[in-house]
Amino acid sequence: xIQATKNYLTFLRRCARVACAGDWRYYAWMGALTVLSLxxxxxxxxxxxxxxxxxxxxxxxxxxxxxANFTFLVGVAAAAVMMVIPVYIYDNEELHDLxxxxxxxxxxxxxxxxxxxxxxxxxxxxxxxxxPGLGQFNFPASMLSWDVIVLNGYLLLNVHICGYLLYCxxxxxxxxxxxxxxxxxxxxxxxxxxxxxxxxxxxxxGGRPFWNQAIIGPRFLASAFTAGPxxxxxxxxxxxxxxxxxxxxxxxxxxxxxGATTTVRQRxxxxxxxxxxxxxxxxxxxVPKETRQTILPELKVxxxxxxxxxxxxxETDKHTFFVLKGRVVVEREESGRxxxxxxxxxxxxxxxxxxxxxxxxxxTAIAEEATQVLRAPADSLRKLMKAPQLNxxxxxxxxxxLMITDRxxxxxxxxxxxxxxxxVFLLVCEVFTEFYAGGLHIASSKYLYLGLEGHHALVPWxxxxxxxxxxxxxxxxxxxxxxxxxxxxxCVLCIVGIWIEKGMGLVIPGFIPSPLGEIVQxxxxxxxxxxxxxxxxxxxxxxxxxxxxxxxxLQGRLSKANEGQAEFGVGAAxxxxxx
Amino acid sequence: xxxxxHPPNPAPADSGVSRRSFLRTSAVVSxxxxxxxxxxxxxxxxxxVPTAERFMQKYYKELTLAEMAKVLQRIENEVEKQYGIxxxxxxxxxxxxxQFVYCLNLTRCIGCRKCVHACVAExxxxxxxxxxxxRVLKMPHGSLDIYKAEHAYNPQQVPEKGFxxxxxxxxxxxxxPCVKVCPVHATWQETDGITVIDYDWCIGCRYCEAACxxxxxxxxxxKPEIPKDxxxxxxxxxxxxxxxxxxxxKCHFCIQRTRAGRYPACLEVCPAGARKFGNLLDPESEVxxxxxxxxxxxxxxEELGTSPRFFYYFDV
Numbered sequence: 001x002i003q004a005t006k007n008y009l010t011f012l013r014r015c016a017r018v019a020c021a022g023d024w025r026y027y028a029w030m031g032a033l034t035v036l037s038l039x040x041x042x043x044x045x046x047x048x049x050x051x052x053x054x055x056x057x058x059x060x061x062x063x064x065x066x067x068a069n070f071t072f073l074v075g076v077a078a079a080a081v082m083m084v085i086p087v088y089i090y091d092n093e094e095l096h097d098l099x100x101x102x103x104x105x106x107x108x109x110x111x112x113x114x115x116x117x118x119x120x121x122x123x124x125x126x127x128x129x130x131x132p133g134l135g136q137f138n139f140p141a142s143m144l145s146w147d148v149i150v151l152n153g154y155l156l157l158n159v160h161i162c163g164y165l166l167y168c169x170x171x172x173x174x175x176x177x178x179x180x181x182x183x184x185x186x187x188x189x190x191x192x193x194x195x196x197x198x199x200x201x202x203x204x205x206g207g208r209p210f211w212n213q214a215i216i217g218p219r220f221l222a223s224a225f226t227a228g229p230x231x232x233x234x235x236x237x238x239x240x241x242x243x244x245x246x247x248x249x250x251x252x253x254x255x256x257x258x259g260a261t262t263t264v265r266q267r268x269x270x271x272x273x274x275x276x277x278x279x280x281x282x283x284x285x286x287v288p289k290e291t292r293q294t295i296l297p298e299l300k301v302x303x304x305x306x307x308x309x310x311x312x313x314x315e316t317d318k319h320t321f322f323v324l325k326g327r328v329v330v331e332r333e334e335s336g337r338x339x340x341x342x343x344x345x346x347x348x349x350x351x352x353x354x355x356x357x358x359x360x361x362x363x364t365a366i367a368e369e370a371t372q373v374l375r376a377p378a379d380s381l382r383k384l385m386k387a388p389q390l391n392x393x394x395x396x397x398x399x400x401x402l403m404i405t406d407r408x409x410x411x412x413x414x415x416x417x418x419x420x421x422x423x424v425f426l427l428v429c430e431v432f433t434e435f436y437a438g439g440l441h442i443a444s445s446k447y448l449y450l451g452l453e454g455h456h457a458l459v460p461w462x463x464x465x466x467x468x469x470x471x472x473x474x475x476x477x478x479x480x481x482x483x484x485x486x487x488x489x490x491c492v493l494c495i496v497g498i499w500i501e502k503g504m505g506l507v508i509p510g511f512i513p514s515p516l517g518e519i520v521q522x523x524x525x526x527x528x529x530x531x532x533x534x535x536x537x538x539x540x541x542x543x544x545x546x547x548x549x550x551x552x553x554l555q556g557r558l559s560k561a562n563e564g565q566a567e568f569g570v571g572a573a574x575x576x577x578x579x
Numbered sequence: 580x581x582x583x584x585h586p587p588n589p590a591p592a593d594s595g596v597s598r599r600s601f602l603r604t605s606a607v608v609s610x611x612x613x614x615x616x617x618x619x620x621x622x623x624x625x626x627x628v629p630t631a632e633r634f635m636q637k638y639y640k641e642l643t644l645a646e647m648a649k650v651l652q653r654i655e656n657e658v659e660k661q662y663g664i665x666x667x668x669x670x671x672x673x674x675x676x677x678q679f680v681y682c683l684n685l686t687r688c689i690g691c692r693k694c695v696h697a698c699v700a701e702x703x704x705x706x707x708x709x710x711x712x713x714r715v716l717k718m719p720h721g722s723l724d725i726y727k728a729e730h731a732y733n734p735q736q737v738p739e740k741g742f743x744x745x746x747x748x749x750x751x752x753x754x755x756p757c758v759k760v761c762p763v764h765a766t767w768q769e770t771d772g773i774t775v776i777d778y779d780w781c782i783g784c785r786y787c788e789a790a791c792x793x794x795x796x797x798x799x800x801x802k803p804e805i806p807k808d809x810x811x812x813x814x815x816x817x818x819x820x821x822x823x824x825x826x827x828x829k830c831h832f833c834i835q836r837t838r839a840g841r842y843p844a845c846l847e848v849c850p851a852g853a854r855k856f857g858n859l860l861d862p863e864s865e866v867x868x869x870x871x872x873x874x875x876x877x878x879x880x881e882e883l884g885t886s887p888r889f890f891y892y893f894d895v
Contacts, residue, residue: 034611034614035614038614038615038617038618039618041615041618041619042617042618042619042620042621045618045619045620045621045622046621046624048621048622048625049621049622049623049624049625049626050621050624050626050801050802051626051799051800051801051802051824051825052783052798052800052801052825053708053800053801057800058800059788059794059796059797059798060794062785062788062789062798063785063789117784120784120785121782121783121784121825122781122782122783122784122785122798122799122824122825122826122827123781123782123783123825123826124782125629125634126634126780126781126782126783127782129638129763129765129780129782130762130763130782135638135763136638136763136764136765136780137762137763137764138761138762138763138764141759141760142759142760142761142762142786143760144760144762144784144786145762148762201786204760205756205760205789205790206756206792206883206884206885207756207790207791207792207793207880207883207885208789208790208792440724440726443726510789511789513726514794515725515791515792515793515794515880516714516716516725516728516730516747516793516794517716517724517725517726517727517728518728518730518794
């Protein structure tokens, strides 16, 4: 137990060290976010001292940009996890590596949500009145009490799932299914519930006809499914870009004599080599003696010097490799950039996926230092994998790579495409119902879309949002958005459009005109805006740190096996500008 | 270490760097702390730092009689310290067999807003920023469309020809949406029908303000200001005691008066006799007579099912 705690603390310490190291771009980004967060904190302290009078809100418009951002971010958090549905229910391999990114985004979004609700409270010092058991919890009558439960529950669920999967990956241990799969399914249902509950927060108010419509719930889900994956498409491309190895002037150590495949020396494998493998891969011991004898003639031992290529992306050969000594880095080229997808040390395999499937190599493997590997043809690997323990570990490690393919982005694009179309359709339904029937209750909609009695602060915004959404929808339908450049433009349009439409466009008109027919407009104050920027910056800061910790773990570059070695980018200064 | 493949931890790189990196780290850390301190500085301007006693105060319904006595004492001390007047703060309970009801005669109301001023004075409402519980709407004859109402009317003389006036305040709904939505039970309905707020329990989320169809609730956007010489020292815990920054308040049918057998301040001041208040369960009461014999025309926004205890009627 003590040892386990110690190990876990070491893990956390190393993650923290990784998060503190980077090149100047990383420091500049983190520095800017820290400054913005502190400005936000400063603005919030002013608000805490003087009251919410520092905001633009009033008794007429009593919720503003805080709650608008909260509503938008609940959607992001929900959609980020609903994205895992294809992975767990339909076994979609392409999206598998995105699951962790989605869940980490959900964690960051929920942190922002909770901050936005907290800064909106007049008496945040009395937050403990909301804690069930300690305070007075109006459950189930108040939808806000539901929101407290679902948001915090969702945060815990996602922290557990991400934390557990990453820690297993770090230990190169297979995650115990019962310890996370049930939680994943709970999280999927929970994701729908957080957004539905948030919609019900508005829908349940009979005195506000603009909100009191059943369509708000479905619209929330549709817009969440648009903005969430759009945000992930952008985030993931940033991850791809910053994890790419961009040679700057001098070559990487392993690129010194790149392309020198021919110099790799090879010899026949002996039983001694297998014993070496058993030392690093104890599961290999479960392979029966007879099997070892039969396959031995098919095995070769290769010695490669730093920078020598062991297998090349695009080639077809059917070998699997086990590292006996040294370290191999596996990198993949896509859209003109190289990225490390995994890294294999003694006892670990690489090349097994295309070996078993007989498909072209998906990446290039290069010796990072003087390396010795055991090479086995696909048939021998199949024979080896009859040993159940070895089978299990090899299968587990097959998933241990960080492969963000363009195809995965295209699957996300499909989700955004369908969701945006539904979103626009639901908007049309709503606008029709409001305006065709007419009546007294459309005052809020009139204020939003057309302006009311000379007041039209929101009109340019909502039409901009509609223009963004429609343009995005058209782009998504066109094949044009299959190119990443156009896809990115489309995603930005989606995010901005949805932010306006369901943040400000939903919250503010609900209050205008007031229930007594008075029109008082709302503009966020400078202080309020600073608080918002601060929270967004803090959320991005959290997400950046999460990604920075998890990417090397997913790549296998930060693992229990290399504990005690200097952290890359920390000790080995400038050696590897990874990340 | 479970796997013996690596030599025991070599000291990272060379020790010559460590002093420099130590200096650099400590410079970064102290700069960070300084920036944090600077960010927190506005907290020094805090209007109203809660004491431990106030922070820990229990929920109204959980206070024992002795605890309540202590709380009332503390409030009296706090008010005396702030305003220089010793108030008389009571925790008045609802009486059995009482259902308070308000009736307002729209034929009689002249829109003079005397009720608004009386309410502000009686209930120790903030003068800066201004908080008022009653909003008088000026409506054109022949229409009940609330969107046609004028709020900021300011003529030389009232009433004006062609208009009638409709004062709106908390309707004390039988089925109050504000109570349903409050996440911490800080507002509830008492047995005499008055919906009250525990100002010391409200967290200021303003969900009730969004839920109220009558725009009856008000929020303390900053520390309320009441001139010392205008303070009404006759106070109730759930009524007119001074509120603090960041909490909700609203009309409570002058709980400090009505539960002690007096009329609400708005009724007493009305020069036109448009306001009637009383116990619906008492068949002799004015309100019982009105509801039985007059043409009671509305409960405001009746279609919402809130069932107000505030009735508007006409003389005809």
